[in-house]
Amino acid sequence: MSVPHSKRICQIVKLKDEAVAEYMDIHANVWPTVLAALERAHVVDYSIYYHAPMKLLIATMKYTGDDYEGIWRRWVAADPETQRWWKVTDGMQESLNEGATGSGKDVPWWTEVPEVFRFEGKP
Known part of the structure; x- marks a missing residue:
C-alpha cells in the first residue's frame, strides 16, 4: 500500500569478489547509529539484495x-x-x-534505477 508522499528508490552497485563474506557479515549487524540516521531521514522498508552472477548489490527503500x-x-x-x-x-x-569517489559525494556512489512497473494489489 502506498504511503502519502512516499518515493520508492532502487539502487545498484557492484560488490568486489573478495568482499562478499565481509559485506554479508557487517550487514548481519548494521550499526544502530546508521539505522537511526536512516530513520531520522524518513527511510523505511530498506533492503539490500545480492545477485552473485552479476556481482550486484540491489538496494530498495521507501522515503x-x-x-x-x-x-x-x-x-x-x-x-x-x-x-x-x-x-x-x-x-x-x-x-x-x-x-564517483564514495558515498555521500556529488556524484552518487550507488546508481539509481528507474521503476518500470508497480503492482500493489488491493488495499
Whole structure:
C-alpha cells in the first residue's frame, strides 16, 4: 500500500569478489547509529539484495518525506557514524557511476534505477 508522499528508490552497485563474506557479515549487524540516521531521514522498508552472477548489490527503500535530496544530505550523508560506515562498505564496492569517489559525494556512489512497473494489489 502506498504511503502519502512516499518515493520508492532502487539502487545498484557492484560488490568486489573478495568482499562478499565481509559485506554479508557487517550487514548481519548494521550499526544502530546508521539505522537511526536512516530513520531520522524518513527511510523505511530498506533492503539490500545480492545477485552473485552479476556481482550486484540491489538496494530498495521507501522515503516518506517531501525533500529526499535535502533530507538525505542533512540527516544521512552528514552523519559522522554513517560516513564511518561508508568508509568501510565503499571499499568493498565498485560504483557504476563515472567519477564517483564514495558515498555521500556529488556524484552518487550507488546508481539509481528507474521503476518500470508497480503492482500493489488491493488495499
